[in-house]
Structure formats: C-alpha cells, structure tokens
Amino acid sequence: MPSESAVVVSGEVALVKSEPNQIKQDLNKGLKTGAKSILVIFDSNLENIQINPTEGVTFVASKNWFAKLVNLFLRFFFGLGPQFAPFCLAVCFSRNAAIYALNEESNGVKLLVKCALKEGSSTLFVPSRVPSLSVLLRFVWSSLFDASLLRYMAIGASGVLVNTLVLSVQVVLLGLKAYLGVPLAFESSVLWNFVLNDRFTFIQKKSSKLLRFCKYNFSSAGSFATQFLAVYFLTNYAHFHYIFASLLGIIAGFLLNYSLSLKIWIPRVAQPTPNRKSG
Known part of the structure; x- marks a missing residue:
C-alpha cells in the first residue's frame, strides 16, 4: 500500500503516512520516519529536518523567527522531548492538533496537494509560502486542548x-x-x-x-x-x-x-x- 503526502494551503504542513519501513532514511535531509503516521510542520526555509515520531506525537521544525518563539513555548509547556533537528529548532504538536489543522472545520485550512510516495522515497513536497501568524496561532490554540x-x-x-x-x-x-x-x-x-x-x-x-x-x-x-x-x-x-x-x-x-x-x-x-x- 503506497504511502501518501498531503500539504495544506498554509504552506507549512505535510502529512506523511507509511507502512513500516516503507520510507527509508534519507541521509541528505536527515529525515527519519517510523511505522506511525506523522505530521511535519515547516516553513519554506527549513533545512535538514529530522523526524522521530513516538507515541502519536509529531515533531515540528522551523527557521522562521516567530515560529521559533512559538516552538520554544510549546516545547517547554507540552513536554516535547530533547530531540533537535540539525541547524534548526525542532519541537512537536499532538497528533490530534495536527489532524485538526487538516480538517475542513479548521477555518480556512484545507487540503491542497495529495501525491503518492514510492517505496524507499523520503522526498517531501516543500511549499513556497511562509506560515502566517494567524495559522501558527490556530495551531497553538488547537494544541492547548489535547495537550x-x-x-x-x-x-x-x-x-x-x-x-x-x-x-x-x-x-x-x-x-x-x-x-x-x-x-x-x-x-x-x-x-x-x-x-x-x-x-x-x-x-x-x-x-x-x-x-x-x-x-x-x-x-x-x-x-x-x-x-x-x-x-x-x-x-x-x-x-x-x-x-x-x-x-x-x-x-x-x-x-x-x-x-x-x-x-x-x-x-x-x-x-x-x-x-x-x-x-
């Protein structure tokens, strides 16, 4: 069963689903995924992301200065583990909050792109748009209710x-x-x-x-x-x-x-x- 990737219109979210071991390590990007579905939140300037999903938790990385401040807040208050992506800040949202952002009910955030990933591939579609303040605040707000x-x-x-x-x-x-x-x-x-x-x-x-x-x-x-x-x-x-x-x-x-x-x-x-x- 092929895994799939989805990117939302905010330009900061990619949802990756995969079977165990279907997406391999990509040493160039430092991307690591496991058997569970994960949600990656990033901006257009992100480099060298590293994802390590455990217990339904998603890791978030960003080089955007405002996103970094938000991530610092979330990392401290939501207990988001010690992992950091190389050369950028990495924290995580709960998966419920991530899925909330992809639902049609999430006030303007809707599915924009959907594509299949071949077995062994770890290439993510990187959007060109930088996250807006309102979108980041919606993620923070939705995270508060299942943290x-x-x-x-x-x-x-x-x-x-x-x-x-x-x-x-x-x-x-x-x-x-x-x-x-x-x-x-x-x-x-x-x-x-x-x-x-x-x-x-x-x-x-x-x-x-x-x-x-x-x-x-x-x-x-x-x-x-x-x-x-x-x-x-x-x-x-x-x-x-x-x-x-x-x-x-x-x-x-x-x-x-x-x-x-x-x-x-x-x-x-x-x-x-x-x-x-x-x-």
Whole structure:
C-alpha cells in the first residue's frame, strides 16, 4: 500500500503516512520516519529536518523567527522531548492538533496537494509560502486542548488544595511554624499528584511504579525547595500570610517540576479520529 503526502494551503504542513519501513532514511535531509503516521510542520526555509515520531506525537521544525518563539513555548509547556533537528529548532504538536489543522472545520485550512510516495522515497513536497501568524496561532490554540499540560495543570490544582489543607492543619491545629509544616504538606501533594499523573496524564515507561515514584520525588526537590524558601522568607521577613506565601512558592516551582516530570513519563496523547479524505 503506497504511502501518501498531503500539504495544506498554509504552506507549512505535510502529512506523511507509511507502512513500516516503507520510507527509508534519507541521509541528505536527515529525515527519519517510523511505522506511525506523522505530521511535519515547516516553513519554506527549513533545512535538514529530522523526524522521530513516538507515541502519536509529531515533531515540528522551523527557521522562521516567530515560529521559533512559538516552538520554544510549546516545547517547554507540552513536554516535547530533547530531540533537535540539525541547524534548526525542532519541537512537536499532538497528533490530534495536527489532524485538526487538516480538517475542513479548521477555518480556512484545507487540503491542497495529495501525491503518492514510492517505496524507499523520503522526498517531501516543500511549499513556497511562509506560515502566517494567524495559522501558527490556530495551531497553538488547537494544541492547548489535547495537550498533557491541561491534565497536568488540573491534577496540579487539586494537589495545591491538598498541600494547602495539610499545611493549614499543621499551622492551625498543631501550632507549627508555617515553614515547618511545608515538608509534610508538600509530600502529601506529591503523593497525590503522582498517583493521578501516573494514571491519567503520562504513558508509563518500563520502570516500576516505585522507581517512578522515587524519581518523581527527586524531580520535585526543586519545587519543594522553592516552596520552603518562599514560605520561610515571605512569612518571616515580608510578613506575608502563610497560605499566600505557600501559593507563590508552589507556582514558582510548577514549571520546573513539569519539565523534570517529562524525564519520568512520556506525554499521553489522545488517539486521533480518522481524517476525512478530500476528493
């Protein structure tokens, strides 16, 4: 069954489908594909792209300066792996967001070119048009709604409640100094977040649950230090209320903990619905 390539009118998207090993490595372009469908987003100046699709995730590369800024944002917030294409930035969107961009419902983005790729070929049609700001923003917006970040944030919000509740019990009922209550409050929220993230947010790697929990605790050390120091200094020297100081510390440690969590799990991406073929 031949694989196929599709390019949308924005001039920045190519959808490649292939059977296992049907598209071979092209050393000149550094293109690598596997058995899964992938979506490549690029601009007309892209060189030496490298694609490594895993778990339904697509890698995006661009030399356009605005796209680079968008990609930096997406790479950090959506946990997009450490891979970089030679001489250009490479990150990825979820496949659902990619397919959304190819659907007729995606406000002006429609299928423009469709062609077959012969077995062993890895040649992509490179459009001449540079991505527009509105198209890039649509990709960002569609990505927000099926990214692992949203689940991570929802679980994190519930963990904040657990953290605050345990801290308040220690301060109000036990009479502890606020910063002395941080360790138990923080560890309670870590356990809560781990159980939910392990189940709903991330794809479990081959390591045992106990090992993942130990790694998660280790990766949370920076967040713990941030919260502890924030509570200690803000309550003792700036005279902040302990709950407000704790919330500031939690927020400050959130981004650090999320980026480190990606070393423990792989982002879970919802499986896309089959894309409707154009005539």
